[in-house]
Amino acid sequence: MEKIIRTFSLVIFLGFITVVAVDGINLWPMPKSVSYGSLSLYLSKEFELRTDYKDASGILKEGFSRFLDVIESAHVVDGTVTGQAAALEGLHVVVSSSDDGLQFGIDESYKLSIPATGSPIYAHLEAQTVYGALHGLQTFSQLCHFNFTTRIIEVHRAPWVIIDRPRFSYRGLLIDTSRHYQPLPMIKNVIDAMAYTKLNVLHWHIVDTESFPLEIPSYPKLWNGAYSVSERYTTADAIEIVQYAQKRGINVLAEIDVPGHALSWGIGYPSLWPSLDCQQPLDVSNEFTFKVIDGILSDFSKVFKFRFVHLGGDEVDTSCWTVTPHVKKWLTKQGLNGSQAYEYFVLRTQKIALSHGYEIVNWEETFNNFGSKLSPKTVVHNWLGGGVAQKVVAAGLRCIVSNQDKWYLDHLDTSWQQFYMNEPLTNITNPKQQKLVIGGEVCMWGEHIDGSDIEQTIWPRAAAAAERLWTPFEKLAKDPKKVTGRLAHFRCLLNQRGVAAAPLAGPGRVAPDEPGSCYRQ
Structure with missing residues (x-):
């Protein structure tokens, strides 16, 4: 630790680090503070996790394994290194708290440092909680690129120093499994993509007028209201979803609408x-x-x-x-x-x-x-429209913003630009009242959504809202045109990871216009 810090001080002193403009690098959502250099490293084939964290639940270890999976998912990594390129040997993670309980308001901050020199070279990730460390791993994964010449994974622009934490504690996505049943693998896919965007609450609108698919042991006939005997969730299924989400730093908010x-x-x-x-x-x-x-x-x-x-x-x-x-x-x-x-x-x-x-x-x-x-x-x-949050916090209650004119994903005429520009704190200037807006949520109502189209209806518009909820207000673009290229890059990254995110060029779940690069759709 001491050696790495001194190395960074030297690099900064030599002037290799430049403060990055908000639209200057391809990270999504944009971190609170980013600096970088001009050198490249490659990931060693023995790239390893080093930590003193006890990790009783295996959350960090599994998160590191997923990190390796996603950075290697787009191409077969089968190259060999020649010449003088420097190897990044592993990642050293320091987690301050041994408590891996996931609850509202936990510390999700992290600091990611990737030096350009040293022997050996290790990246360094510090976080108060293991869930902050998971966010750091997500950011790290976006710094990793496949080199088509050497066929290995590289990190460009080292050294990096990224200091980050979320703007809002509640960053939600609603899915509706009453209007159409969503199979467990699809729900897990949505959770994975939420983790990529640093959303942290899956609002599970489980039942509604149309169907009651969830097993309730106390009243077992309730799920007679499911569409069919195969379109149901057992209690064990629900536990599986909760645990799957928790290992990715995501809480599950269950709803019964009465x-x-x-x-x-x-x-x-x-x-x-x-x-x-x-x-x-x-x-x-x-x-x-x-x-x-x-x-x-x-x-x-x-x-x-x-x-x-x-x-x-x-x-x-x-x-x-x-x-x-x-x-x-x-x-x-x-x-x-x-x-x-x-x-x-x-x-x-x-x-x-x-x-x-x-x-x-x-x-x-x-x-x-x-x-x-x-x-x-x-x-x-909130869901009916703007202005409600003001009244709620003035009355001393907490609020979640989901105004349907901007953050309803089933409204296919709402563009990603509108999702990006929707501000939860509009006209709320009192600092005490601002704290009562605990966050926001985008809503994927299921009347016309099933397993065939849910992903391209959610993404990338939900990712646009995710930056609004994560990134400090002063770092958010005042004009969405300034983030178009960066969001397009992230949308392509989602595609490379197997997420069926739709093109940016149009509202809703549009199809590609014509042949062309992913980055220009």
């Missing part, structure tokens, strides 16, 4: 419907409704370890309650109208979630209708 968007629940348990003719929202007058919700959240707490659970609460039409005789009678007895019953349902469900140790995320309608009565542990999830 009381609306829940018709599929009644396929297995018809008493959850107000009536056979009026099937949603869930029956607010039936105690069994809340027993089922309690059972689901109890089962969730054994699988989904993220601090938050998403309880939905959007687009609730209470007319079924007011026209169904037994529900109407209950409303009269309780002295509630439809909107008051909606409030009662949301607040009671919040209390159930709190009893299972969760903090709560609700869609913005709950705040718009009865915000002051929400639990102070509520995070309001």
Whole structure:
């Protein structure tokens, strides 16, 4: 460590290092601070990981193995080195904390140093947590290039010093497995690509009106609402997704959307419907409704370890309650109208979630209708449009920004430039209120999305938002034209890694216009 630091000081003194302009290098998302030199190194065939980190869960070791896989995935590395080229022998990783628990707000910072001289030459990665180290590995992977002459992996422009940390703690992507089932391998592909872009929350919108594909041991008939017997997720499948994501530094936010968007629940348990003719929202007058919700959240707490659970609460039409005789009678007895019953349902469900140790995320309608009565542990999830975050944080609640006009991936007319320029802190200038915007999320709703088109609909537009959420505000381009080449390069890198990211030249999931280079599409 001491030797490497002194080497860097000498290199800097000799003037080999230049501070890089934001659009001067092909890294995505752009780190907080980058400097580089002018020399090239090649990766030794015995390139190794050195660390004193205990790595009880194998997270660092597996992350290093994936790092080697992705840098070698595009071409067969079968060359030999001749001449005076210097070898990079390995990577020395120092992780300060032994705690590998993944939760909201953990330290994701890192410092990556790659010297140009020394004997032997080792890159050096420092991080407070193993998850910061994983981000450093992702950045390192983008510095590695295949040399078509020597057929080996090289690092150009050494020495490098990169100091980095995220702007927002919550950087999310929603997938919807109710409108169309997504096979486990495809969900894992999405998680891999999230890690490449440094997104860190997979919001799993598991169930909705159309289908209920998840096994709930406490109420096993719920997944009778799946499209078919093969389009289901077992509890073990859900655990596998959570663990797969966690090893990549990604939390899984599970959602049950109540009381609306829940018709599929009644396929297995018809008493959850107000009536056979009026099937949603869930029956607010039936105690069994809340027993089922309690059972689901109890089962969730054994699988989904993220601090938050998403309880939905959007687009609730209470007319079924007011026209169904037994529900109407209950409303009269309780002295509630439809909107008051909606409030009662949301607040009671919040209390159930709190009893299972969760903090709560609700869609913005709950705040718009009865915000002051929400639990102070509520995070309001904006989606209807701009201006909501301002009101939420002014009321002292936390907020996630997903305004549909800019960050809904199923809106195919929304371009990557609009994704890039969408600013979560628009018109929020008070520093205390700014901290209440915990981040943002791009949403891949599944009405027209299945395993055949999900990747090209998500990428590269989600990557454009990922830089907005990761990179310091002052480093973000004021004009997206300035990052077009760099994002095009990253999109091609995704393709090389097996991610079906669409061309930049057009909104949505466009096809290539004509024959040509990946970098110009």
